[in-house]
Amino acid sequence: MSKVEGGKVSGRQLMAVLVLSRVVPITVAFPMITELQVPQDAWIASLLGTLLSVPFVLLVVRLGLKFPDKTIIEYSELLLGKYLGKLVGLILVWYWISVVADVARELGEAYTIAIMPETPILVFMTVTAFLAANAARNGLEVVGRMGENGVWVVLFFLIVMFVLPYDEMRFRNLAPVLARGVRPLAAPTGTVVSFFLQFIVLGMVLPYLNRPKDAARYSVYAVLASGILMTWLTVVLVAVFGPTVSHLAMPAFSLSRMISIADFLERIEAITMGAWTLSSEIKLALFLWASAVGLAQVFGVSRFQPLVYPLGAIAVSFGILFFESTLDLQRFLQFKNFGLYSLMVTLGTMGVLYLAALLRGRLPVGPGVRR
Amino acid sequence: MLGKRALRAAVLPLIATIMATATGCWSRREIETIGFVLAAGVDEAQEEGKIQLTVLIAKPFAIGAGMGTHGTTEEKPFWVVSSTGYTVFEAVRNLLSQSPRRPFWAHNRFVVVGEEFARKGIGDVLDWFDRNGEPRRRAWIVAAKGAKASDLLQTEFELERMPPEGAMGLLKAARTGLSTVGEDMLNDFLQRLEGEGIDPIATRAEIIPRPQEFDIRGELKREKVGGSLRLTGAAVFRDDRLVGWLNKPETRGFNWITGKVRSGIIVIEKPGEEGKFIGLEILRGKSAFKPEVKDGRVTVTVKVEAEANVGDVQGFTDFIKSPELWASMERRMATVIENEVQAAVAKAQEFGSDIFGFGAELNRREPKKWADEFRDRWDEEFRDIDVQVEVKARLRKSGLVLRSTRIKK
Numbered sequence: 001m002s003k004v005e006g007g008k009v010s011g012r013q014l015m016a017v018l019v020l021s022r023v024v025p026i027t028v029a030f031p032m033i034t035e036l037q038v039p040q041d042a043w044i045a046s047l048l049g050t051l052l053s054v055p056f057v058l059l060v061v062r063l064g065l066k067f068p069d070k071t072i073i074e075y076s077e078l079l080l081g082k083y084l085g086k087l088v089g090l091i092l093v094w095y096w097i098s099v100v101a102d103v104a105r106e107l108g109e110a111y112t113i114a115i116m117p118e119t120p121i122l123v124f125m126t127v128t129a130f131l132a133a134n135a136a137r138n139g140l141e142v143v144g145r146m147g148e149n150g151v152w153v154v155l156f157f158l159i160v161m162f163v164l165p166y167d168e169m170r171f172r173n174l175a176p177v178l179a180r181g182v183r184p185l186a187a188p189t190g191t192v193v194s195f196f197l198q199f200i201v202l203g204m205v206l207p208y209l210n211r212p213k214d215a216a217r218y219s220v221y222a223v224l225a226s227g228i229l230m231t232w233l234t235v236v237l238v239a240v241f242g243p244t245v246s247h248l249a250m251p252a253f254s255l256s257r258m259i260s261i262a263d264f265l266e267r268i269e270a271i272t273m274g275a276w277t278l279s280s281e282i283k284l285a286l287f288l289w290a291s292a293v294g295l296a297q298v299f300g301v302s303r304f305q306p307l308v309y310p311l312g313a314i315a316v317s318f319g320i321l322f323f324e325s326t327l328d329l330q331r332f333l334q335f336k337n338f339g340l341y342s343l344m345v346t347l348g349t350m351g352v353l354y355l356a357a358l359l360r361g362r363l364p365v366g367p368g369v370r371r
Numbered sequence: 372m373l374g375k376r377a378l379r380a381a382v383l384p385l386i387a388t389i390m391a392t393a394t395g396c397w398s399r400r401e402i403e404t405i406g407f408v409l410a411a412g413v414d415e416a417q418e419e420g421k422i423q424l425t426v427l428i429a430k431p432f433a434i435g436a437g438m439g440t441h442g443t444t445e446e447k448p449f450w451v452v453s454s455t456g457y458t459v460f461e462a463v464r465n466l467l468s469q470s471p472r473r474p475f476w477a478h479n480r481f482v483v484v485g486e487e488f489a490r491k492g493i494g495d496v497l498d499w500f501d502r503n504g505e506p507r508r509r510a511w512i513v514a515a516k517g518a519k520a521s522d523l524l525q526t527e528f529e530l531e532r533m534p535p536e537g538a539m540g541l542l543k544a545a546r547t548g549l550s551t552v553g554e555d556m557l558n559d560f561l562q563r564l565e566g567e568g569i570d571p572i573a574t575r576a577e578i579i580p581r582p583q584e585f586d587i588r589g590e591l592k593r594e595k596v597g598g599s600l601r602l603t604g605a606a607v608f609r610d611d612r613l614v615g616w617l618n619k620p621e622t623r624g625f626n627w628i629t630g631k632v633r634s635g636i637i638v639i640e641k642p643g644e645e646g647k648f649i650g651l652e653i654l655r656g657k658s659a660f661k662p663e664v665k666d667g668r669v670t671v672t673v674k675v676e677a678e679a680n681v682g683d684v685q686g687f688t689d690f691i692k693s694p695e696l697w698a699s700m701e702r703r704m705a706t707v708i709e710n711e712v713q714a715a716v717a718k719a720q721e722f723g724s725d726i727f728g729f730g731a732e733l734n735r736r737e738p739k740k741w742a743d744e745f746r747d748r749w750d751e752e753f754r755d756i757d758v759q760v761e762v763k764a765r766l767r768k769s770g771l772v773l774r775s776t777r778i779k780k
Contacts (some may be wrong), residue, residue, distance in 0.1 A: 179738030242562035
């Protein structure tokens with residue numbers, strides 16, 4: 001079987017890119033926060049969502065490891081047959097493209113809301129998508145290395161953001177705990193999970209791991225690490241903004257605007273923008289790569305590189321066309337829209353694939369299939 | 372092949388040159404084209420339904436001017452200008468018809484509201500300050516007692532060229548040295564507006580009119596100086612409407628309850644000697660309050676622990692020889708603190724405004740009872756809750772002398 005992608009990544013690189021992908025929906029818009037009815041319980045939703053996401057990720061890894069050399073696109077064809085398999089492949093590619101579209105749009109919106117309202121949003125979207133496409137064209141290794149290096153920078157920015165507004169934090173804002181029970185936490189928890197479900201992209205990366213044994217460990221680490229970052233951010237946000245936290249269009253950005261150390265170290269919202277830009281860029285690169293490779297494999301094309309730029313262009317246009325306004329985007333990111341969409345696509349495909357694997361009992365024999 | 376390489380060799384430097392030179396962008400702002408807003412005020416405009424926005428803009432070219440050898444201070448380093456509009460944003464934009472430099476809000480430190488305007492509710496005008504990307508939630512909310520915000524912004528300080536800097540200095544000094552100002556940044560104010568069982572508070576400021584004939588060397592020489600400014604306590608809001616004022620002792624009472632007292636002077640009458648006073652300097656204060664529900668009624672216990680040093684003493688006193696004096700001074704100090712606390716509570720209850728957050732604390736402690744019994748009728752309940760004050764007052768040091776100078780008779 002021809003190899004569309006020839007690169008290799010390490011477990012740590014995988015972890016880095018996954019964490020960065022999950023950091024995007026907490027540093028730009030933070031859909032879970034937007035949906036809160038009881039802000040002081042946000043951290044519970046965050047933790048709960050993280051823990052609920054672990055089994056899903058393990059499921060993706062487990063199925064993937066049964067086909068050590070195959071991407072999720074390839075083994076879905078093995079499991080479901082040619083036509084159904086390709087259909088599932090196309091659905092996944094569509095899902096990744098839609099993730100690229102909304103990340104690009106989110107980033108553009110963030111720039112235009114925060115600093116440059118007069119600049120056309122298309123400028124930011126095109127530039128970021130172009131850069132990401134460049135990285136994606138160079139293959140998974142490049143994306144992995146970008147992630148491995150970028151994650152430290154983003155982590156540094158995040159920690160600055162989490163610690164420096166200390167004089168504005170009022171931890172009594174976190175009480176009372178669960179005053180209105182767990183019901184109001186359902187939607188926020190669902191949202192947290194729905195963004196973790198984007199980790200289905202693991203299905204594309206697994207065969208290129210240099211040590212497949214690492215897969216489960218590092219994927220779970222990635223979930224837990226990003227879950228901890230998210231929970232930490234949630235706690236800080238609620239401590240600083242109290243009941244007004246769910247008004248904020250970009251909570252992390254507003255948080256960095258509150259930083260003022262000795263009237264000297266202030267106006268450092270650039271660090272949040274740095275975190276957005278880097279993490280979004282790497283996320284865009286990862287998902288563009290996944291969709292390009294996926295599409296190449298669905299149609300049996302031998303090279304994915306020529307697909308990257310067109311897919312990037314399509315994603316940017318989708319980003320423009322899908323959403324009429326910022327509010328439309330924010331509404332889309334909520335549980336009843338993106339959440340359900342994400343659940344349906346990812347749990348649906350994984351469910352079907354797993355069921356097929358079970359029904360076939362002994363998994364089909366083919367090159368690279370471990371019995 | 373050669374052609375391609377040559378093309379590449381030609382194109383790369385070209386791109387590099389373009390990128391290096393054409394660094395302009397859509398949303399650029401040159402520093403010469405913007406004016407830094409340092410304080411803003413909101414009043415009612417003369418036209419029905421409009422608001423008047425007054426801003427204080429720094430004049431950077433005048434800041435250095437007075438610092439030369441001549442020492443003239445005739446040019447103000449700031450400019451106060453007003454505009455009107457139905458909304459704050461309209462008024463902000465209308466400033467452009469008078470200001471050649473675009474007002475830039477990222478450095479705004481104060482949002483001042485005039486008393487008359489504040490009594491009608493300020494919630495609507497705060498929206499822009501929260502929504503727009505330039506101003507920050509770190510601006511202090513100040514209410515001008517008996518004045519319009521536009522007049523308050525005309526006041527100046529002798530020791531600071533830039534009035535908002537002076538006001539910042541006052542605020543800091545009063546917080547750390549007197550503990551007699553109420554303070555809410557926009558961030559806290561908005562949280563108190565939205566939070567259950569808590570109401571907002573703001574800094575109370577008054578204008579000290581300047582006597583016209585008073586003119587000694589070193590004073591500002593300008594023809595028209597708008598008087599100076601004094602911070603005199605706290606403005607109490609119910610929801611977003613200004614409902615009353617706390618004076619300085621009441622404000623310190625408020626700060627005792629909320630744990631914001633850092634320092635300040637407590638004056639007590641000297642035990643056993645009428646007409647003589649002792650000044651005590653507060654070193655630190657610690658406090659906690661705890662609302663409890665007993666038989667459907669709310670009782671709040673406020674516990675204050677305060678430490679003080681003796682600052683000055685009137686009349687002959689020998690602390691070494693009279694230990695009982697020390698103890699009775701501590702008792703008097705405790706009484707003063709208790710009175711301040713009770714005064715603050717009485718005022719707040721009179722206004723029906725839970726500035727202390729007793730309700731919010733009750734919600735934190737007993738969320739069920741709060742939701743079932745009190746949330747909806749907290750306004751009335753708050754007016755007659757019983758507040759118990761327990762003060763532990765400690766005197767630590769008597770300064771560099773143990774007994775005061777005895778004046779020979």
